[in-house]
Amino acid sequence: MNNEIPIDVALSMYGTMVRIRRFEQAVSELYARGKIPGFLHTYIGEEAVAAGVCANLRLEDKIISTHRGHGHLIAKGGRLDLMMAELFGKATGYNKGKGGSMHIAEPDLGMLGANAIVGAGAAIINGAAFTAQYLGNDGVAVAFFGDGATNTGTFHEAMNFAAVWNLPSIFVCENNGYAESTPRRQHQKIQAVAQRAVAYDMPGVTVDGNNVGAVYLATRSAVQRARSGGGPAFIECQTTRWRGHHEADQQHYRPKEEMLTIEDRDAIRDWRNELLARGVSAAQLDEIEQTAAQELENAVAFAEASPLPDPAQAYTDIFTPVSEAL
Amino acid sequence: MAATERDAVSLGGAAPVMSPDLIMQVAPGTPAREMSYQEAIREALREEMTRDASVFVMGEDVGKHGGAFGVTRTLFDQFGGARVRNTPISENTIVGAATGAALVGMRPVIEIMFVDFSGLAMDQICTQAAKLRFMTGGQCQVPWVLRMPQGGGAGKSTAAQHSQSLETWFAHIPGLKVVLPSTPYDAKGLLKAAIRDNNPVIFLEHKFLYSFRGLVPDQDYVLPIGKCDVKRVGTDVTIVASGYMVWHAMLAAQMLEREGVSVEVIDVRAISPLDRETIGASARKTGRVVLVAEAVRDYGPTGEWAMAVTEQAFDYLRAPVVRVTGRNSPVPFANSIEDGVWPRTDDVLQAVRQVMAY
CATH class of the missing domain: 3.40.50.920 (Rossmann fold)
Structure with a gap:
């Protein structure tokens, strides 16, 4: 199955996962050193979801992300230097340091924002999907969210809304088994999260979220369907959160045996092996890693050297000025 | 302005009647028509939808039915179901979808049936739409209008969950504009301004004023918010x-x-x-x-x-x-x-x- 994925796409997804992993490892360390303020939720272990989904999207397709949102922006083409500066709270960041890790957005890349309210993005993405439908283009819109979000009222409203309006909305659940600290068996009774889709007469599939090829292929069929007017779809990606809910979380609630096996599944290592088996040279993959490492080094230097926003910035960007054209 | 028998206020259960002469806003000689507050709102919607294809209306029962108070009546016939859109009863997602559409260039006008129901949508109103421009450092804007009837006092016994005046809920949130028109003239001019405004605007229509009448100029006009x-x-x-x-x-x-x-x-x-x-x-x-x-x-x-x-x-x-x-x-x-x-x-x-x- 994965062998049918074009090699350039397969390599691109590898690069995306590596860039996310490097970025997240770096920000984790920088957070521990006090360089990054606020709450920091890292995506380590879940890279295959963002990489596999976004490899199917065009620049003009829209996504909306979660509090754990760095990976989605990177997968949609985000620049690591502008992201790093934003996480540092610097004026040169994507959002002038006003959003930070939990609210980072780049509409020019179709990334409508990380979002710190669990479940909220599922509602918002429907509006982007509706706009594509209204304008008659074949754009799609993707909401990422976790297993915990599928218990919110907004999620259920949004699934129903997308189904009734037959919107090109794709709902991607990153099921990492935990809603913060609460294991999934304590917060929902269904076996597979994808069962939720049945209630809205929407196709729902469950895939191995540690297999970027499986994520890519499941998304491909959902995207093709949505682009051709077939309506919304739900994709559950079963994945693993390697680190805590946020960086200060010591994960005492996770059983010891689970902690020992968290890293047994590594989507990047697995994909590397698949690429090697398809004849890609180790040197080529190493070069991808080195490029990412260099990009990251530059990003950190850029963020370190960037100025803090002026305190007066608290009072700008609250409203768009009323246009003269009124 | 002489007092007339029409300017009496009933202190009983019946709806008080106010003379339109109490508030004169159109200079004599200006081409104008008398219409109700509700008609003025509908006319603003109609004109803005005609002027700008990115304007659309969504909400519970706003289609053929015309909304709980009939404000959007006839718009469905004129503009069709693509632009006058019934929604499920899902206030938070209605507002959220409007925000998503506004983020990518549309100008949604949302109707929530009673302001009392806005509690169901407060996350999307106050924690999403109001803050998106700021959180993104000015990268985004959310040009929607959220129309909600509010208020009471008509002796209609609409009781505790259909009669509140909640403007300060929204005014407490930086990033929202909150408008309360009192006359047909103001309702039309302010709604047109709200639709053209690039920020989220809460537009609170007093349900008791819907039948109030007044002069509205024929010419296109907007009023400053x-x-x-x-x-x-x-x-x-x-x-x-x-x-x-x-x-x-x-x-x-x-x-x-x-x-x-x-x-x-x-x-x-x-x-x-x-x-x-x-x-x-x-x-x-x-x-x-x-x-x-x-x-x-x-x-x-x-x-x-x-x-x-x-x-x-x-x-x-x-x-x-x-x-x-x-x-x-x-x-x-x-x-x-x-x-x-x-x-x-x-x-x-x-x-x-x-x-x-x-």
Whole structure:
């Protein structure tokens, strides 16, 4: 199955996962050193979801992300230097340091924002999907969210809304088994999260979220369907959160045996092996890693050297000025 | 303006009737038609939808049915189901979808059936739409309008979950504009401005005003959001009011004129952004201020208006500021209790006499 994925796409997804992993490892360390303020939720272990989904999207397709949102922006083409500066709270960041890790957005890349309210993005993405439908283009819109979000009222409203309006909305659940600290068996009774889709007469599939090829292929069929007017779809990606809910979380609630096996599944290592088996040279993959490492080094230097926003910035960007054209 | 038999206010359960002559906003000779507040809102929607294909209407029952109060009636026939869109009963997702559409270039006009139902959508209104521009450092904008009927006092026993005045819920959130039109002229001009505004605008229509009539110019016009309107010029006392309360203020002013008291009436057409300067200038001129709002007293709009008076006119005051507000009570069902919770013209008269006698 994965062998049918074009090699350039397969390599691109590898690069995306590596860039996310490097970025997240770096920000984790920088957070521990006090360089990054606020709450920091890292995506380590879940890279295959963002990489596999976004490899199917065009620049003009829209996504909306979660509090754990760095990976989605990177997968949609985000620049690591502008992201790093934003996480540092610097004026040169994507959002002038006003959003930070939990609210980072780049509409020019179709990334409508990380979002710190669990479940909220599922509602918002429907509006982007509706706009594509209204304008008659074949754009799609993707909401990422976790297993915990599928218990919110907004999620259920949004699934129903997308189904009734037959919107090109794709709902991607990153099921990492935990809603913060609460294991999934304590917060929902269904076996597979994808069962939720049945209630809205929407196709729902469950895939191995540690297999970027499986994520890519499941998304491909959902995207093709949505682009051709077939309506919304739900994709559950079963994945693993390697680190805590946020960086200060010591994960005492996770059983010891689970902690020992968290890293047994590594989507990047697995994909590397698949690429090697398809004849890609180790040197080529190493070069991808080195490029990412260099990009990251530059990003950190850029963020370190960037100025803090002026305190007066608290009072700008609250409203768009009323246009003269009124 | 002579008093007429039409300007009486009923203090019983029946709907009070106010003469349109109380508020004249169109200069004589200007081509204009008389229409109701509801028709003025519908006309604003129709004109903006005709002018701009990115404007569309969505909400519960807004399609063929025309919405709970019939405001969008006929729009479905004219513009079709693609632009006048019924939704499931899902307030939070309705507003969220409007936000998503607005983020990518549309201008949604949302109707929530009663402002009381906005509690179901507060995350999307206050924590998403209001903050997105700021959180993204100005990268995004959310040009939607959220229309919601509010208020009570029609003796209709709509009770505690269909009668509230909740403007300060929204005015407390930086990033939202909050508009309360009091007349057909204002409703049309402010709604057109709200639709063209690139920010989220909360547009609160007093449900009791829907049938009120007034002149509306034929020509296209917009009114500034964030400027108070001096509805009546006077010298002895300032009444600051918004929404339906402006009519009580105007009627009281007319009655007081016969007693030799010259009343200035300031209509706070938008409580956010609040035009403190116009309130302050009037207070400095008259030295006596009465504030009138239908919302419950505590932490309601009058508190902020009083602060504007203190900041801008303290040295000029000749009497303590007095306010007339809704009671601090959930709205009751039975007429006999309901009637007592609303501010009325008599309450305004008493308040003015109180500040005049100080």
